[in-house]
Amino acid sequence: MLLEVSTLAAGYLGQTVVQGVNLEVSPGEVVAIIGSNGAGKTTLMRAIAGLLRPMAGRVSLAGRDMTRWPAHRVAGAGVAYVPAERHLFPAMTVKTNLVLGAYPHRPQREALELVFEIFPALKPRLQQRAGTLSGGQQQMVAVGRALVAQPRLLMLDEPSTGLAPKLAKDAFEALGSLKGRGMTLLVAEQQVPLALSVADRGYVLENGRITLEGTPHELDRNPEVRRAYLGVA
Amino acid sequence: MKAVILDGIILGLGFGLLGVGMTLVYGLGGVLNLAYGEFAVLAAIVVAQAISGGMPTVLAAVLGILAAATAGVLLDLSLMRPVYRQSTGHRVLLGLMLTLGLAFVIEGVLTWRDPLGGLTISIGGKPISILGVPIAVGSVWAALITLAVGVVLLVFFAATTFGRGVRSVIQDELGARLVGISPSLVRTVIFGLSGALAGLVAVTQSMTSPLTVSGGFNLTVYALIVSVVGGLGSVAGAFLAGILLGIVDDVSARYIGSYISDIVLLGAAALTILVRPRGLFGS
Numbered sequence A: 001m002l003l004e005v006s007t008l009a010a011g012y013l014g015q016t017v018v019q020g021v022n023l024e025v026s027p028g029e030v031v032a033i034i035g036s037n038g039a040g041k042t043t044l045m046r047a048i049a050g051l052l053r054p055m056a057g058r059v060s061l062a063g064r065d066m067t068r069w070p071a072h073r074v075a076g077a078g079v080a081y082v083p084a085e086r087h088l089f090p091a092m093t094v095k096t097n098l099v100l101g102a103y104p105h106r107p108q109r110e111a112l113e114l115v116f117e118i119f120p121a122l123k124p125r126l127q128q129r130a131g132t133l134s135g136g137q138q139q140m141v142a143v144g145r146a147l148v149a150q151p152r153l154l155m156l157d158e159p160s161t162g163l164a165p166k167l168a169k170d171a172f173e174a175l176g177s178l179k180g181r182g183m184t185l186l187v188a189e190q191q192v193p194l195a196l197s198v199a200d201r202g203y204v205l206e207n208g209r210i211t212l213e214g215t216p217h218e219l220d221r222n223p224e225v226r227r228a229y230l231g232v233a
Numbered sequence B: 001m002k003a004v005i006l007d008g009i010i011l012g013l014g015f016g017l018l019g020v021g022m023t024l025v026y027g028l029g030g031v032l033n034l035a036y037g038e039f040a041v042l043a044a045i046v047v048a049q050a051i052s053g054g055m056p057t058v059l060a061a062v063l064g065i066l067a068a069a070t071a072g073v074l075l076d077l078s079l080m081r082p083v084y085r086q087s088t089g090h091r092v093l094l095g096l097m098l099t100l101g102l103a104f105v106i107e108g109v110l111t112w113r114d115p116l117g118g119l120t121i122s123i124g125g126k127p128i129s130i131l132g133v134p135i136a137v138g139s140v141w142a143a144l145i146t147l148a149v150g151v152v153l154l155v156f157f158a159a160t161t162f163g164r165g166v167r168s169v170i171q172d173e174l175g176a177r178l179v180g181i182s183p184s185l186v187r188t189v190i191f192g193l194s195g196a197l198a199g200l201v202a203v204t205q206s207m208t209s210p211l212t213v214s215g216g217f218n219l220t221v222y223a224l225i226v227s228v229v230g231g232l233g234s235v236a237g238a239f240l241a242g243i244l245l246g247i248v249d250d251v252s253a254r255y256i257g258s259y260i261s262d263i264v265l266l267g268a269a270a271l272t273i274l275v276r277p278r279g280l281f282g283s
Ligand SMILES: Nc1ncnc2c1ncn2[C@@H]1O[C@H](COP(=O)(O)OP(=O)(O)OP(=O)(O)O)[C@@H](O)[C@H]1O
Pocket: A012, A017, A035, A036, A037, A038, A039, A040, A041, A042, A043, A044, A190
């Protein structure tokens, strides 16, 4: 198992938001976390990434406990997290943003080539300041910066945020091609059809708890999921 | 006029270097270190005592700079810990209070132990003529050292991995954590660098005019003004602002009176906040 989360609880100022979360991601697998607004998807991702200290439970990467590690250490161990707000370095060029993904090392040539292959639109914009890019382009830089680190696990929080339907679809197609190259992905998304289009497995998060787990096919057929997330009566 | 401007540039280079140490620490976490000038005074006293103890000047200067750098690191590891746990607004206030308190303590102790203390490094020799203006040898050395360190700093922040890491923390701390950078380690290192720069300014300033125990407050104010005008967090901005303000300072002191120059500088800072709040180079 690459990522193993067991009985995890996390929240803010003593108030628990997610609890009892068990979740696993195998190498090469694409796993989706689906749930409506406020279900706790971001909170769960932040706790795994070390941005939020878990209140209970355990997070481990390839068997190694990293429950209380600070975010920079989690990143250094090979978990790249792309938050919905992207958090690029706005006054730096696209190129410098990408280069920083490999910190403290120099970026590998193959890693940069992969980024330009997945996001060819970035190549002519390498010298542009990241803060002046469109939302869709910023999303590409954020994912690109994470890829430059050559992570063992890539976590994305709502990659569709702020993107027009066509661009959101493109973003998930890009994730599909990463999957084709063997990348391990954990994606939180409320646009369930998009999420299930690339996932091997999905978890449904409701009010901070995992209520359902299964393959896209199983989730697609589940009457609860159909009613709550797929808009089918 | 030419002489005034040349003097102003030399003064301004020192301002710029001083500003770098203030502006980086602020950019990295919202702390305006009001004890900054006292670090310079601390270095000056260490250098003066070491020289009077028989140590060669260059070695004494290095010792003084190291002492100020250590003071910076210790400040970061002690008083600054609770400050960085606060959210932004409270952080600024708590940082101001604690560093102001530290400034009083350092100044108090130094004045008590060494009331007449101060540092003058005199470098002999005939004034050197630059563009037909005679400049004291000490000033030329001070300007050259400052310029060299300034170039090293600019290259360091523009082109090295750690330098880029520092800038990334200034621009988006959470983004920096996500690429594997520890903001608290970066802050500790930069606090040390900031102390070292204060120490270096103490040394270069004492080559042109004496730096006394009571001189710390002025240096803090100059550093603040340069930071605001240059743009908080910008090394290039600090140098540009330093040079501009050095010229303004010298011209106003020469043609109006030295009593006016500090007010003119503060006015320049206030004007910057009104017209261009990010400063010359701020992002
Ligand atoms: N910084 C915070 N402080 C206090 N409560 C928070 C904080 N961030 C989120 N919450 C609360 O935690 C709960 C879960 O929020 P979270 O952002 O994890 O949900 P989400 O599933 O990501 O929702 P969305 O799909 O809208 O992004 C919400 O009730 C929210 O109000």
